[in-house]
Amino acid sequence: MTSHLATDVLICGAGAAGLTLAIELARRGVAFRLIEKNAVPFAGSRGKGIQPRTQEVFEDMGIVDQIVARGGFYPSARSYRDDGSYVESELSEATEAAPAEPYQLPVMLPQCLTEQTMRERLTELGHLVQFDCELLGFEQDADGVTAHISGPAGRQTVSARYLVGADGGRSFVRKTLEIDFPGKTLGVRAIVADVTLTGLDREAWHRFSDGDMQRMVAICPLAGTELFQIQAPIAPDAQSDLSAQGLTALVTERTKREDIIVHAVSWASDYQMSARLAERYRIGRAFLVGDAAHIHPPTGGQGLNTSVQDAYNLGWKLAAVLRGAPDRLLDSYEAERRPVAEAMLGLSTRLLKDQKEGGMRRGRETRQLDIGYLDSPLAINLPERKDGVRAGSRAPDALFQGAAGQPSRLFQLFKGIHWTLLVYAERQKTLAARPELHVHHIGPTGDVIDAWNHIRDAYQLAPGECVLIRPDGYVGAVIDVDNLTNLDAYLDGVGVCQLEAETS
Numbered sequence: 001m002t003s004h005l006a007t008d009v010l011i012c013g014a015g016a017a018g019l020t021l022a023i024e025l026a027r028r029g030v031a032f033r034l035i036e037k038n039a040v041p042f043a044g045s046r047g048k049g050i051q052p053r054t055q056e057v058f059e060d061m062g063i064v065d066q067i068v069a070r071g072g073f074y075p076s077a078r079s080y081r082d083d084g085s086y087v088e089s090e091l092s093e094a095t096e097a098a099p100a101e102p103y104q105l106p107v108m109l110p111q112c113l114t115e116q117t118m119r120e121r122l123t124e125l126g127h128l129v130q131f132d133c134e135l136l137g138f139e140q141d142a143d144g145v146t147a148h149i150s151g152p153a154g155r156q157t158v159s160a161r162y163l164v165g166a167d168g169g170r171s172f173v174r175k176t177l178e179i180d181f182p183g184k185t186l187g188v189r190a191i192v193a194d195v196t197l198t199g200l201d202r203e204a205w206h207r208f209s210d211g212d213m214q215r216m217v218a219i220c221p222l223a224g225t226e227l228f229q230i231q232a233p234i235a236p237d238a239q240s241d242l243s244a245q246g247l248t249a250l251v252t253e254r255t256k257r258e259d260i261i262v263h264a265v266s267w268a269s270d271y272q273m274s275a276r277l278a279e280r281y282r283i284g285r286a287f288l289v290g291d292a293a294h295i296h297p298p299t300g301g302q303g304l305n306t307s308v309q310d311a312y313n314l315g316w317k318l319a320a321v322l323r324g325a326p327d328r329l330l331d332s333y334e335a336e337r338r339p340v341a342e343a344m345l346g347l348s349t350r351l352l353k354d355q356k357e358g359g360m361r362r363g364r365e366t367r368q369l370d371i372g373y374l375d376s377p378l379a380i381n382l383p384e385r386k387d388g389v390r391a392g393s394r395a396p397d398a399l400f401q402g403a404a405g406q407p408s409r410l411f412q413l414f415k416g417i418h419w420t421l422l423v424y425a426e427r428q429k430t431l432a433a434r435p436e437l438h439v440h441h442i443g444p445t446g447d448v449i450d451a452w453n454h455i456r457d458a459y460q461l462a463p464g465e466c467v468l469i470r471p472d473g474y475v476g477a478v479i480d481v482d483n484l485t486n487l488d489a490y491l492d493g494v495g496v497c498q499l500e501a502e503t504s
């Protein structure tokens with residue numbers, strides 16, 4: 001007999017995207033199930049670069065310190081010449097942390113350890129991944145989704161209000177929804193392998209024959225482990241041997257060094273690079289996040305980061321609509337995130353081309369700090385603004401002094417599931433009380449004292465202006481204090497409800 005389960009959100013796939021969504025729903029007390037068809041967690045390094053914007057997201061999710069403590073920063077790239085001499089260069093421009101941008105450099109952590117950290121956070125929040133549990137089919141109507149799953153308890157039916165396909169590049173959910181996935185294969189096949197190896201130090205990312213797609217091999221010490229990650233392009237028709245002996249032979253052939261020996265392989269993959277973007281991110285009550293919606297080359301380390309940020313965008317919106325916000329809030333997910341993926345596909349494909357020509361340097365665009373949603377239906381500037389922070393842009397951090405004298409940061413005010421209104425005005429107009437809205441006043445008589453002018457520098461507000469910050473750290477509205485009534489309508493539209501007066 002098939003048993004019947006009910007939940008609000010069924011998340012299919014417990015990779016980085018599915019885990020992020022689960023954490024975001026768990027923080028908001030939403031009922032969900034997170035199913036993963038593999039019996040055990042994924043064990044490879046794959047997406048190992050955590051970009052500064054994702055570090056900000058992880059700060060809000062409560063895991064950034066654990067991630068950085070487990071991992072480390074990227075070492076210099078050491079490019080060897082054929083005679084064995086080498087030059088070293090930094091992968092990213094060294095930029096000092098700034099008050100507005102506290103994270104500047106990518107952190108390296110193998111994807112399996114990032115996911116482990118996320119699972120630990122999920123456990124703190126009282127949830128587990130259901131491993132060995134596969135989505136086999138689903139149908140939907142106006143009220144919900146009926147999903148058929150198979151797991152240790154046998155076949156089960158799950159009724160959910162929403163289904164999210166976080167099920168990777170070959171997404172079963174995307175295929176079932178018949179969403180097109182146009183794009184192209186890029187004619188590059190590569191291997192990636194996590195290995196124990198002797199013959200190289202752990203001080204550099206060792207790169208041989210950079211730019212020569214027949215001979216290139218890059219060997220990177222994997223922070224947080226004793227392992228190295230080997231990456232190498234291979235010919236489309238080549239036989240790949242991913243055993244320790246096979247990888248030693250490949251490394252010897254390409255480096256001309258017989259002292260580099262691979263002793264064991266803990267994970268390896270042989271893959272074709274493609275760039276594809278789903279035509280739609282939503283059909284009815286089903287959504288796509290992460291690689292299910294976009295795949296692209298690993299150059300620039302964007303994939304995991306974009307996947308995490310997709311789920312971070314969708315999580316608060318799903319929670320709000322489940323609590324009664326208008327359904328159109330969910331349409332803003334595709335409107336905001338699909339253009340980001342489109343740009344990222346272009347970036348990673350361009351970096352792949354640069355890499356083929358020997359270029360390895362990663363610029364500001366890979367850090368994802370300038371991603372924003374300026375054209376979003378959720379962005380309002382009243383009146384229009386030309387300078388400073390605008391609706392849709394990332395809300396910068398800033399150091400300030402609390403009225404009680406203690407140093408603090410805006411990100412500490414933003415951290416949590418609430419919205420934040422920064423009021424830069426002497427005059428105060430009363431907004432209806434809303435439990436999910438935290439209001440702070442900036443100024444000598446406010447609770448936030450801009451002692452070092454960091455808020456002024458980052459936001460460039462004029463007296464009388466207010467900034468509304470969304471739960472995902474983007475500016476929802478920049479609004480004149482005289483227009484605050486418009487903010488009431490805005491907040492109703494995104495599900496930030498007023499506190500009902502108690503009736504006796």
Ligand SMILES: Cc1cc2nc3c(=O)[nH]c(=O)nc-3n(C[C@H](O)[C@H](O)[C@H](O)COP(=O)(O)OP(=O)(O)OC[C@H]3O[C@@H](n4cnc5c(N)ncnc54)[C@H](O)[C@@H]3O)c2cc1C
Nearest residue numbers: 013015016017037047135167168290291298301302303304
């Ligand atoms: C070889 C390789 C190298 C990469 N290198 C980099 C890199 O250097 N930098 C970077 O940023 N990114 C890299 N990426 C990309 C990065 O790994 C992905 O962007 C990231 O894993 C996407 O996360 P996700 O959660 O969307 O999907 P995935 O990590 O693919 O997770 C999807 C999960 O869904 C599960 N699933 C699938 N179907 C079902 C079903 N029917 N029922 C239940 N569960 C299901 C799968 O088992 C899987 O665990 C690389 C990817 C590959 C393949």
